[in-house]
Amino acid sequence: MVLQIEQEKRLSFNRSIKDGDLVIVYERHDVMKAVKVSENGVxxxxxxxxxxxxxxxxSFGSKVLSLKGRFVYLLAPTPELWTLVLSHRTQILYIADISFVVMYLEIVPGCLxxxxxxGSGSxxxxxxxxxxxxxxxYTFDFHEQRAASAREDFERTGLNGLVTVGVRDIQGEGFPEEFCxxxxxxxxxxxxxxxxxxxVGKMLKEDGVLCSFSPCIEQVQRSCEALRSCFTDIRTFEVLLRTYEVRQRILESHPSKDGDSVDYHPCKRRLGCDESERIECPASPSVMIKPCTEARGHTGYLTFARLKCLV
Structure with missing residues (x-):
């Protein structure tokens, strides 16, 4: 009970930063770093x-100043932020796929x-x-050093009470019989x-759900063939995420011939007017939105299936 209460506190982050805590130092959305706090650290x-x-x-979320007067934010190591700063030992799943997996696997508090x-534990x-x-x-990896590194990460993020890492070749040996x-x-x-x-068919409860992540469609085809014997409601998804950039730009407003105002970028002149005819008007901010030019493409296919109920 004490462990459960302590774990809830560590997951909520409703407390002050202490010596030994892990924080995410945030400079901007694409520049962050995980740092362990120490009394004499710099x-x-x-x-x-x-x-x-x-x-x-x-408190987590605070803005702190450097000796030069510049600032960064100290953020809590949430799963979303940890995915962006963790050490890549393997290719990882990102937020779009992760959120989809958690929803379709119907995972709620208390699940096994x-x-x-x-892999990298994302x-x-x-x-x-x-x-x-x-x-x-209960997570398994066949690579012993990778499993050891994952254990260390879960210790750092305070999740070791919720995660057990095992070394096992699941393809060759299957999951341990204790989970049947x-x-x-x-x-x-x-x-x-x-x-x-x-x-997997032996491990799941009746009506339990499986998800298989595969980068190639040939892997999906073979998996679906194997699923037909014991599973139903077999579906495959590909999650593609498109990000939009939101920026504020300054536009100048100039009256047109009919009296209406027309917005112009401050670097451009009105067509047919020389500099002496240009009317100086106060600049106004405008929000500009456009798709990000470096959108993340295909990561993999997510195949879901539900274990058939015995009649």
């Missing part, structure tokens, strides 16, 4: 030098979730928050997921 970036001692006692493989972090405070995520009939959901990120599907 953080350096392009804005100057920041003393960790000035951070201790402040099995995952293979762990998805695992979000799964842990979804099952908190009474559920648990106990899992609410299973997630697979494997090169040959169809080899693990018979084991």
């Amino acid at each position: 953080f350096h970036n392009r804005f100057g030098t920041f003393k960790h001692s000035d951070w201790i006692g402040k 979730v099995l995952e293979s493989g762990t 998805l695992t972090t979000s799964l842990a928050r979804a099952v908190a405070p009474t559920g648990h995520v 009939g106990r899992a609410d959901s299973v997630f697979l990120d494997l090169p040959q997921p169809w080899l693990a599907i018979p084991s």
Whole structure:
């Protein structure tokens, strides 16, 4: 009970920053870094030098100044931000795929979730928050060093009470027998997921849901063939995210011949007018929106299936 209460506190972040905490130092939306706070620590970036001692006692979300007077924000290590700053040991899932997975796997507090493989732990972090405070995520990776690094990350983010990392070749051995009939959901990120599907069928509760992530459509086809024997409601999705840039620009307003005002960019002149005829008017801000030129494309296919109920 004490562990559960402490875990809820750590996940809520409704407290002050303490010595030993992990914080996300935010410069802008594409420049962030995870930093462990220490009493005598110092953080350096392009804005100057920041003393960790000035951070201790402040709330998450606070703005702190460098010795040069520049500032950064100290943010809580939420799953969304952790996905953007974690060390990439493998290719990771990003926010669009993660949110889709958590929804379609029907994960709620108290669920028992099995995952293979762990990789960099991006998805695992979000799964842990979804099952908190009474559920648990058991994640497996065949690579021992990768599993050890993931354990260290979950310690840093305070999720070690919700996540257990195991070393196991799920494709060859299947999930441990101790989970038979106990899992609410299973997630697979494997090169040959169809080899693990018979084991998944044994692990899931009746009406439990499986998700398999695969980058190639040929993997999806073979997985769907293997799913037909024990699963129903088989569906595959591809999530494509398009980001828009929102910026404020200054436009100048000039009267037209009929008396209406017309907006012009301050760098442009009215057609047919020389500089002496130009009317100086106060500039007004305008919000400009356009699609981002570097949109993230295909990441992978998400195949979902529901275990058939025994009649």
